[in-house]
Amino acid sequence: MSPQKNHFVVGNHQSWLCGSLLLAINLIIFFSLTSPVLAQTSPLTPRQSENLIIQSNIDGDFQVPLYKSGVIELEERAKRISVGNPGIADILMLHSRQLYVVGKALGTTNVVVWDNNERVFASFNIEVVHDLDMLKRKLHRLLPGEVIEVHSAQERIILSGQVSSVVKMKAAEDLAQGFLPECISAESNVLVRDTTQGTPIIIQQGEGGRGASGANQEGCKKGSVVNLMQVGGAHQVMLEIKVAEIARTVLKRFDSNFNVFSFDSPWKLGANSGGASFPNALTPSGNEVPILGSLNGEDSPIGPVVDLFQPNTPGIQDKGVFLSYLSSKFFLEAVLEASRQKGLAKVLAEPTLTTLTGQEAQFVSGGEFPIPVPQSGITGNVTIEFKEFGVIVKFLPLVLDSGRINLKLNVAVSELSQDVPVTVGVQGTESTFVIPSLTKRSAKATVELADGQTIGIAGLINDNLRELVTKLPGLGDVPILGALFRSQEFMSGQTELVMFVTPHLARPISPQQVKLPTDSFVPPTDLEFYLMGRMEAREMSNSSPSSQGIIDIGPESHRFGHQL
Incomplete structure (x- = not known):
């Protein structure tokens, strides 16, 4: 019986060892799997x-x-x-x-x-x-x-x-x-x-x-x-713009117009330069027919057809000479126009505008001209719209962190011109309106400058030449005398245009430092106006109040730019 009992105890001991080993393995696996989670879910700090x-x-x-x-x-x-x-x-x-x-x-x-x-x-x-x-x-x-x-x-x-x-x-x-x-x-x-x-x-x-x-x-x-x-800070931007233009034009013109007509015989002979009209002839029944008449010879025209010759009336636009002769059987009319024109134009606009950074500003110096706009219908109503001309400046400044100024510019300088006018008629009426054209110089750009720097945003150099010759073939090519049978026109134009912009960080100044353009004007007295013919009085000898506050620091002091 003893051996059997000992075997039973050993068997129980082996079973307990196996169970303990299995539990240990499970615990090891559990802690190995949960250790990263435990490490990540650490308790919160206070x-x-x-x-x-x-x-x-x-x-x-x-x-x-x-x-x-x-x-x-x-x-x-x-x-x-x-x-x-x-x-x-x-x-x-x-x-x-x-x-x-x-x-x-x-x-x-x-x-x-x-x-x-x-x-x-x-x-x-x-x-x-x-x-x-x-x-x-x-x-x-x-x-x-x-x-x-x-x-x-x-x-x-x-x-x-x-x-x-x-x-x-x-x-x-x-x-x-x-x-x-x-x-x-x-x-x-x-x-x-x-x-x-x-x-x-x-x-x-x-x-x-x-x-x-x-x-x-x-x-x-x-x-x-x-x-x-x-x-914050001083971020008011003052923009100075200079638009300078000079234009030169040369116009040479030679024009010849003549009318010669002889009606001494049944044959009519004449010449024309400058245009003429030949009205239709009359039939015996009083109807108008072409000069050649009908092709079958019936109802042919009667009377001297060329007697109805109507030349255009010649004229002189500027300078020239003319000749005229009239007798009972001969008519002569000649006009020679020769002119030379030279033109010089100068445009200088210097607008100045101040605004806050980030805010758009606009400056307009000029006027408005009316434009008639006919309305649809048979009433003939006309409405008037106005269009601006002159100096128009739009700009949007942005002051950057570095102190530089970013500018969005739109500059336009325009003036009225009669070069290419437009005539508009009103339906149902005999009224007409002449609308002038505009000569315009404009520039639109975005630049970046430092305070006080100047840059040219636009420029133009234009040189054009145009010649026009109208002549009678053959006779117009004859030397010297051929000038009577041709008209010539020569036109030359040169234009130079430049636009400069200068931004400044504007700061207020003392009222004592402000001087207006009208401060130096003194109206003339009756003696100066009637006897001397002066439009203003002589300049006052005493110094102006604004100049008394200037302190001269020695021979090294200099002033630059426009002095008010």
Whole structure:
């Protein structure tokens, strides 16, 4: 019996060893698999735990960032809560003194809390706002040194404060645009949670808020950024523009027109230069027919047809000579026009304009001329529209961080011209309107300059030549005498145009340093006006008040530019 008993004990010992070994292997495998998870889920630090607790503001309300969560701690034990609009925030009661809040959509809702005695002991508002903390960190990291305040008002982000340049203002505004949700839905729901039975009971109506498909919901709207930031520093830009043009024209003209007609015999002979008309002849019955008559010879014209010859009346536009002879059987009329014209024109415009950086400014110095516009219909009504001419300047300056100035320019200088006028008639009436043309020089460019630098934005050198000869073949080629049978015109024009711009960072000056163009004008006395013929009085000998404030620091002092 002993051997059998010992064998039984050994068998039990082996079974226990096998079970222990299997448990050890399982524990090793378990800890080897769970060790990375345990390493990653280390306990939160006290500071991280405090960040999860949502603190109330001065009014006792709570703010939750959009799509983020937090914990609200209650002062007493709660039994039941009610959420005004669960489309704004999801609220879950973790236990009797903690509420877990998740922001779902921008807006405000309220929470009512009951205790175990069915008594309302707390009521507070929860406002879901933009992620302002993250936006502030981005602004501080990307735009250091800029004093920018960030606020949230429903679906809008409000930026205020002061920045150093317009470029940084635009960057802050673009950065805030990225924190706006794509869609904001404002549907209302009712949610009640009760924990009396241990498991929350949810009573909900509707599906508010913004889900993954919120952009496709009806009633969706887009948020916006309200920019209340100001640009600090002296960022007023004064732009000086110079438009200089000189044009030279030379016109040579020689024109010959003559009419010769002899009617001494049945044969009529004549010559013309300058145009003429030959009216139709008359038949015996008094009808007008072509000069050649009918082809079959019937109803042929009668009378001397050429007696109705009507030459165009020659004239002299500028300078020339003429000859005329008339007898009972002979008529001679000749006009020779020879002229030479030289023209010189100078245009100099120097407009100056000042505006704030980032703001467009416009300057117009000139006038407006009327343009009649006939209206459709048979009434013959005409409306008048006006078109500007003169010096027109538009520019948009931007002061960069480096102090350089970026300019978008549009400069135009125009004047009335009678070179190519347009005549417009009114339907149903005999009235006509002559509309003048415009000679225009314009330039549109974008440049970048430092304070006080000058650059040419446009230039033109134009040299044109035109010749026109009209002559009678054969006779017009005869030397010397051939000049009587031809007309010649020679036109040459040269134009030089240049436009310069000079931007300055404008700063205010003392009123004592301002001198107006009219300060130096003194009206003449009666003696100077009637006897001396002067339009203004002689220049005063005493120095002007503005020059008395100038301090001469020695022979090395110099002044440059226009002196007022």
